[in-house]
Amino acid sequence: MDLGLKGLKAILVGANGGIGRVVAHVLAAEGCDVAICGRSQGKVDNVLAEIAGSGVKSYGEALDVTQVDAVPAFVDKAAETLGGCDIFISFTSTNLGEDTDAAWEAVIQADILPMRRGIAAARPHLGKSDNAAIVCLSSTGAVEEFMGVQPYNALKAAVMNYSSALSQTLAAEGIRVNCFTPGPVMTEDGPWPKIKEAAPDFYNATLANMPSGRFTTGEELAKAIAFVVSPSCKAMTGANIVVDNGYTKRTQF
Template identity: 45%
Template structure:
């Protein structure tokens, strides 16, 4: 299937590693120009090189997403480098540490406000696009608690709600907003890789709860993001695609 991404311009916040990096390379392979941010210059440089190797324009920079002014400046720089922005995806997350004063603040500032800041900064460019698309990243624990109360899940739930409301507001402007909510996803060097190595019993117990019999892959999540971001899904907005191998039990009416 041709996703019709060739020549489109995608800005990915926190796209230098893990699922963000995989998504960046997939979009580039489909012909999109891609800008990514990260916190580690070496990782950013490596990712940009991989993007450019696909024969498209690549741009990268290091930025702290909790610094509102710096974040906005980076989005502006990325859009200038690509000649605009048709797709914005935010992978911003503080992770899922146990609840504490600090972890609640971090989840609010990175997951929720980081997503909002990026979208707000990208809006002037998306408004000039003929196929503007925003994809935010949720999680299955935001819609069906699985690991107890945690700020990560609560802030992701807020993001899912905000994305749905934003989709209603922006649809008349031709800008689509959708959410991708992964369940347990295995990426080499990622959180579930570390759990597999350090707490194998938790990894095996989680895999056993998934009807598909395994954890998902970063490539599977990236493909869902690319589809929703692409003009191929031009009549889809306000949806939340869950990728969890059947782990969540809710009926999605």
């Protein structure tokens, strides 16, 4: 199935590793021009080298997403370099795993505000596209109890609400907005390989809650995202898509 992504322009914030890196690979393989950023120039360069074989245009830079002007400046530069923006996704995230002022502030600064600032900066560019799509990333920690009281879960619930409201506001501009709510996702450079080594009991307990007996892979999630942002899924906006291999037990509606 041709998703119609060839020639489209994707700007991905925080995609020098983990899920973002896999999404960059999948979109590039579909012929999408890709811009990425991350904290490490070495990691950014590594991803750019990895997708170079796809023959697409690419751009990348290292930046600190907690700086107020950093993400908007990157979005504008990326759109200029690629020749526009059809897809915007922010992957930046942090989780201190505690209910403290510092933890709330950390998630807001490293996760929520970079997403909001990036969307605001991308909006004028997306408005010029015939296939404009935004993806906001939440977490199954927002819909079921996970690791106790912590701001990460609460603020990821806020992302769902924000995404839904955006979808209504931006629909008139031809911009689709959907939210993805992943469960635990295994990528080679993501958190779960480290958790498996450092906290095997927690890792095994999480795995035991997977009815399939395995984690979602980064590529599985990335392919779902690629379909939703593609012109093949043009009627979907305002949705919350749970991709969790059955990890959450609620009825999904």
